[in-house]
Amino acid sequence: MSAKLKNKGVVPSITVPDGGKWATTARNAAAELLTETGLPHRRDEYWKYTDPTTLTAPEATPAAIFKSDDPLPFSGVDAVKIVFVDGIYDPSQSDALELAGVEIETLADAAQKDIHWAGSVFGVLEGRGQSPVSRPLASYNTAMAEQGFVIRATGKAAKPVSFIYLHESETSDAVIHHTIKLDEGADLTVLENGPAAARINAVMEVEVADNAAFHHVRAQGRDHERRTATHIFARLGAESSFKSFTLTVNGVLTRNDAIIEFTGDNAHATVAGACAGDGAFHHDDTVFITHDAVNCESRQVFKKVLRNGAVGVFQGKILVQPDAQKTDGYQISQGLMLDENSTFQAKPELEIYADDVACSHGSTVGAIDETALFYLTSRGIPHKEAQDMLTLAFLGEAIDEVEDDALADDLRSLLQGWMARRHG
Amino acid sequence: MLEIKNLHVGLEEEDKQILKGVNLTVETGKVHAIMGPNGSGKSTLSYVLSGKDGYEVTDGTAELEGTDILDMEPEERAAAGLFLAFQYPVEIPGVGNMTFLRTAVNAQRKARGEEELSAAEFLKVVREKAKSLKIDADMLKRPVNVGFSGGEKKRNEILQMAMLEPKMCILDETDSGLDVDAMKLVAEGVNALRDAGRSFLVITHYQRLLDHIKPDVVHIMADGKIVKTGGPELALEVENNGYADILAEVA
Ligand SMILES: Nc1ncnc2c1ncn2[C@@H]1O[C@H](COP(=O)(O)OP(=O)(O)O)[C@@H](O)[C@H]1O
Ligand SMILES: [Mg+2]
Numbered sequence: 001m002s003a004k005l006k007n008k009g010v011v012p013s014i015t016v017p018d019g020g021k022w023a024t025t026a027r028n029a030a031a032e033l034l035t036e037t038g039l040p041h042r043r044d045e046y047w048k049y050t051d052p053t054t055l056t057a058p059e060a061t062p063a064a065i066f067k068s069d070d071p072l073p074f075s076g077v078d079a080v081k082i083v084f085v086d087g088i089y090d091p092s093q094s095d096a097l098e099l100a101g102v103e104i105e106t107l108a109d110a111a112q113k114d115i116h117w118a119g120s121v122f123g124v125l126e127g128r129g130q131s132p133v134s135r136p137l138a139s140y141n142t143a144m145a146e147q148g149f150v151i152r153a154t155g156k157a158a159k160p161v162s163f164i165y166l167h168e169s170e171t172s173d174a175v176i177h178h179t180i181k182l183d184e185g186a187d188l189t190v191l192e193n194g195p196a197a198a199r200i201n202a203v204m205e206v207e208v209a210d211n212a213a214f215h216h217v218r219a220q221g222r223d224h225e226r227r228t229a230t231h232i233f234a235r236l237g238a239e240s241s242f243k244s245f246t247l248t249v250n251g252v253l254t255r256n257d258a259i260i261e262f263t264g265d266n267a268h269a270t271v272a273g274a275c276a277g278d279g280a281f282h283h284d285d286t287v288f289i290t291h292d293a294v295n296c297e298s299r300q301v302f303k304k305v306l307r308n309g310a311v312g313v314f315q316g317k318i319l320v321q322p323d324a325q326k327t328d329g330y331q332i333s334q335g336l337m338l339d340e341n342s343t344f345q346a347k348p349e350l351e352i353y354a355d356d357v358a359c360s361h362g363s364t365v366g367a368i369d370e371t372a373l374f375y376l377t378s379r380g381i382p383h384k385e386a387q388d389m390l391t392l393a394f395l396g397e398a399i400d401e402v403e404d405d406a407l408a409d410d411l412r413s414l415l416q417g418w419m420a421r422r423h424g
Numbered sequence: 425m426l427e428i429k430n431l432h433v434g435l436e437e438e439d440k441q442i443l444k445g446v447n448l449t450v451e452t453g454k455v456h457a458i459m460g461p462n463g464s465g466k467s468t469l470s471y472v473l474s475g476k477d478g479y480e481v482t483d484g485t486a487e488l489e490g491t492d493i494l495d496m497e498p499e500e501r502a503a504a505g506l507f508l509a510f511q512y513p514v515e516i517p518g519v520g521n522m523t524f525l526r527t528a529v530n531a532q533r534k535a536r537g538e539e540e541l542s543a544a545e546f547l548k549v550v551r552e553k554a555k556s557l558k559i560d561a562d563m564l565k566r567p568v569n570v571g572f573s574g575g576e577k578k579r580n581e582i583l584q585m586a587m588l589e590p591k592m593c594i595l596d597e598t599d600s601g602l603d604v605d606a607m608k609l610v611a612e613g614v615n616a617l618r619d620a621g622r623s624f625l626v627i628t629h630y631q632r633l634l635d636h637i638k639p640d641v642v643h644i645m646a647d648g649k650i651v652k653t654g655g656p657e658l659a660l661e662v663e664n665n666g667y668a669d670i671l672a673e674v675a
Contacts, residue, residue, distance in 0.1 A: 375568075377475075377502070379524070379528035386499075389523075389524075392519075393516065393517060394518065397518060
């Protein structure tokens with residue numbers, strides 16, 4: 001039973017796309033729930049620190065295209081590249097949908113079939129994530145999304161699947177829904193990068209079966225004016241592993257939700273993020289982890305560097321159900337403020353019903369370490385460069401959560417380049 | 425090389441005067457030592473010369489090769505050839521020692537209009553110098569000073585000095601916390617850098633470092649002033665009789 005939002009917002013008129021039975025069933029259920037809850041509103045507790053108005057408005061606020069000659073993130077990675085332009089899949093710019101150990105299909109194609117494995121995941125994990133907190137933007141996405149992929153890994157994928165979201169129209173409004181399933185023992189990496197559109201609502205559902213490992217690394221694009229709402233819903237089987245990392249630089253508004261559920265014993269989940277915001281930048285990481293199995297470990301590591309009035313938000317909850325003994329839950333969120341105009345708000349929450357658990361959470365806000373800064377400058381490193389080194393070092397602790405060293409190095413050099421060019 | 429005249433320094437945050445008219449001239453190619461009881465202002469002098477925030481110069485001047493340095497940024501002073509080996513080297517998590525060294529060396533070269541060292545050139549030089557200071561590859565890879573022992577931190581300071589090749593080296597209690605072997609290593613590192621064009625200001629508590637790094641001139645600092653200046657024999661006097669006699673004599 002899903003709790004209603006306290007202040008029911010606008011209920012959008014919804015006509016779900018045509019499709020096979022499984023897809024239509026899920027879409028109708030999502031639409032029905034959305035009619036019940038309405039869209040999120042500023043006065044909703046869950047949106048206390050982030051105003052959802054522009055995310056729920058009928059039209060996307062136009063966003064200027066960011067032009068850069070820099071290579072795209074992960075462009076050096078050998079992967080199956082799947083390109084979207086303004087939220088629409090563009091096969092002409094994409095690789096063939098072929099990858100040993102992995103089945104890749106568009107949501108549109110899969111939805112036409114009457115019977116499909118995706119029926120056990122699409123809208124299902126998202127639906128489970130609607131309780132105890134409603135997530136109307138995700139309901140909207142499930143009901144309406146026609147773009148996205150359904151991906152099933154049956155074994156160890158030979159290489160990653162890389163989604164590239166290009167932004168070409170200043171008024172584009174994208175709704176993308178990926179449905180991913182890892183069979184027992186499978187191993188898959190999904191990369192995402194790019195702003196996608198002036199506004200994007202993205203959902204990714206990931207079913208990770210026993211002994212499977214899912215890796216997700218995302219760079220959210222440097223367009224200053226883009227608005228982004230993402231949800232990741234994951235359900236983890238026994239001995240499985242789930243790791244998701246997000247790098248965000250720029251973007252006027254970003255809300256990243258991750259909803260993780262442990263259903264099998266001895267599993268691991270990491271949700272981590274690093275962001276750097278300057279000026280008109282509002283970045284919200286909201287995480288909800290439910291431990292409902294024995295001896296599982298979850299990690300949340302979020303670092304935000306803010307300046308010139310940028311705002312960082314972290315809401316992280318660990319819920320430990322009565323039978324989830326030996327849970328190890330770790331959560332850290334840190335803000336590095338480069339001036340006094342910026343804001344970092346953190347709301348860590350632990351709700352624990354088991355008695356044999358180790359959960360810890362911490363949140364800090366601080367300025368650059370002046371002693372370290374003096375040490376660096378006294379060696380001849382210019383002030384700005386020294387500040388960048390310390391900033392990178394701070395964010396680097398979140399990037400360290402990325403398991404693949406090559407990808408982590410990629411992220412570090414991306415950040416370094418962006419910072420160096422900022423003050424050319 | 426370094427000329428300090430009537431230097432008065434207080435704290436920015438509180439009304440407290442620490443240096444009360446320091447006069448000191450270090451000639452090119454010479455080694456001067458400053459000794460003095462705890463709290464006499466030795467570290468403050470070294471910080472003010474290298475440009476640390478929080479101090480206010482209320483009177484006096486400090487010139488490096490004829491240029492006033494007190495209005496310069498710390499990085500400008502470094503590029504001009506000033507180096508401070510810290511009494512308490514700072515730990516910087518997340519910044520690799522090697523990256524730090526290379527960034528510093530190249531930043532100084534750039535500031536002086538010299539060509540930057542390539543990664544390969546840099547590596548060659550740093551390995552060679554690290555070896556003579558018994559700094560292993562692991563210490564070069566680790567974050568700056570993080571998890572280093574006291575002796576390792578001090579050797580790392582000397583490595584930085586060797587890489588940056590400054591003209592004016594200030595060593596603030598580089599001997600503190602070192603055992604005899606480590607002190608010898610550090611002293612050898614310093615002596616290897618002794619050169620007709622390079623000057624040293626060695627701040628120390630104990631005579632023993634000065635057995636290894638032979639000073640030309642020894643100063644005694646007390647309560648924010650240089651109260652006595654002499655030759656190496658002054659250090660021996662301190663070693664044998666403590667500061668009390670000297671302080672009584674100048675009081
Ligand atoms: N930042 C500071 N805040 C407060 N007191 C200080 C500060 N720096 C130095 N002092 C004081 O100034 C005096 C000289 O200190 P310092 O220069 O460290 O002496 P030394 O290195 O000779 O032991 C001491 O009394 C010390 O407590
Ligand atoms: Mg001192």
